Amino acid sequence: MNMMKVHDTKMKVFTRDGFTCQKCKKMFEFSDLELAHRIMKGKAARRYIRSWYQERFFEVLSEADIDRIIHHPLNLVTSCKKCNSSFNCFNNYCETEILLTKIIRAEGLGL
Numbered sequence: 001m002n003m004m005k006v007h008d009t010k011m012k013v014f015t016r017d018g019f020t021c022q023k024c025k026k027m028f029e030f031s032d033l034e035l036a037h038r039i040m041k042g043k044a045a046r047r048y049i050r051s052w053y054q055e056r057f058f059e060v061l062s063e064a065d066i067d068r069i070i071h072h073p074l075n076l077v078t079s080c081k082k083c084n085s086s087f088n089c090f091n092n093y094c095e096t097e098i099l100l101t102k103i104i105r106a107e108g109l110g111l
């Protein structure tokens with residue numbers, strides 16, 4: 001994502017979350033906040049999304065579609081810098097599945 005796009009996405013997500021870190025629930029200035037991913041960006045998460053989708057829709061998601069899912073505002077939460085280092089992916093399988101379903105619907109990727 002380019003710098004302008006990142007700024008727009010940050011503004012959108014921070015505004016939605018009331019400039020409040022979703023972990024410690026404290027309010028911060030724009031410059032003290034970061035975007036945290038619910039479903040992480042790593043290889044394991046990409047593999048998980050790919051097979052989750054394939055099992056349900058019998059189709060293979062492109063890498064670009066996986067990027068769209070990972071960078072979707074629904075997958076992003078407001079975090080202060082301190083909390084971002086400890087923000088973990090959803091370990092709860094059910095919550096991850098609900099989140100993926102919402103994003104796939106929002107993006108028109110199959111449901």
Ligand SMILES: [Zn+2]
Nearest residue numbers: 021024080083
């Ligand atoms: Zn925090």
